[in-house]
Amino acid sequence: MSNLENLNVFGKKESVIEGWYWALKSNELKKGKIKHLRFIGKDLALYRGEDGKARAIDAHCPHMGAHLAEGKVEGNGVRCFFHHWRFNEEGNLDDIPCRKKVGMQVKQNTYPVEERYGLIWIWTGSEAKRDLPYVPELKDQEYDSTIGRPYIKECHPNIMMINAIDAHHFYSVHHLPVKLNLVPNEIDSNTIQFNNKTNVPTTNILTRFIGRFYSKELTYSMCYFNASTGTVTIGPDFLHFHIMFAIRPNEEGKAEGQTVLVTKKRKGILGYITNKVLLFATQIVGNYFAHGDTEVFKTIKFNFKHPIAEDLPIIKFIQHAEKQQLCDWGFGVVKEEALNIEPQNGPFLAVRKKNVTLTTKEDLNEKAH
Ligand code: FES
């Protein structure tokens, strides 16, 4: 077991796990429009091209640094406001209006962008290595979805995320009458699911009533993607609710969340109405979860000094988070360290090495001369 008091990734503001993070609601970015986006330590210009596809490009123009979101969308590329340089959808400079020929090769970084569940997601790197977060039960099915309210929690996304598998607090805070046994199942190296394996007990009238709706165990499952976004599935056998908590870290290390409600597609006008009602009901459940333990997250200083057997799912989740690959996005701390510290073993390795090559002492000396 890794040392739970000496973590490199879990809950660390300076460690950003590589992956997809939600950026904006899809309907907040209209075709042909461009927006400023401060996103996980990066300044980006997020725009929707004429083909309807959302794209992300490093914000500051390689000519003189103007923010590209001050400019405008042209075709599927962007034109800078200042001297009208144009960058195509791959970020390649392809027009300088005051010149006949561009005469040089300049490439501005662009990043993978996808949309799902009414959200725009950005991959924290140049090439996406995985698919977007999903609802496991509906992975290959059609679905309807709606978006809840965005929110900010005053703690790191990883810490907020453990709440959903903190079975221990379900009894103490939420008075859940059923003991959960959340068993981890690593779907792949970046995806871990916790499934409840206990049946509803038949000890009193309430639990006997609840038990009628479950042929086997009580449905409660939580699936995490790069330890940052999670989908919970709850509800009786005939009706499962799916709530996705899409979370990203901000500059202060706080969690910026967006709740998404998902249900399987139902056909016809009746199906349409049913889904509207269901998604509304799911939203109420989602708000309860999202609002839940707000006060404790304002003041918690996460320090897992005395884990007990009942905390096992949380321990498994922390171990899973510690194994995740970091990216060199984030809030600058790792980059500064890279100037003075030799790369170390462990999860920081890739990031530190990468940054050392990006900003070596030699580079800086060269710039100084
Ligand atoms: S700063 Fe963008 S074209 Fe000059």
Ligand SMILES: [Fe+2]
């Ligand atoms: Fe809670």
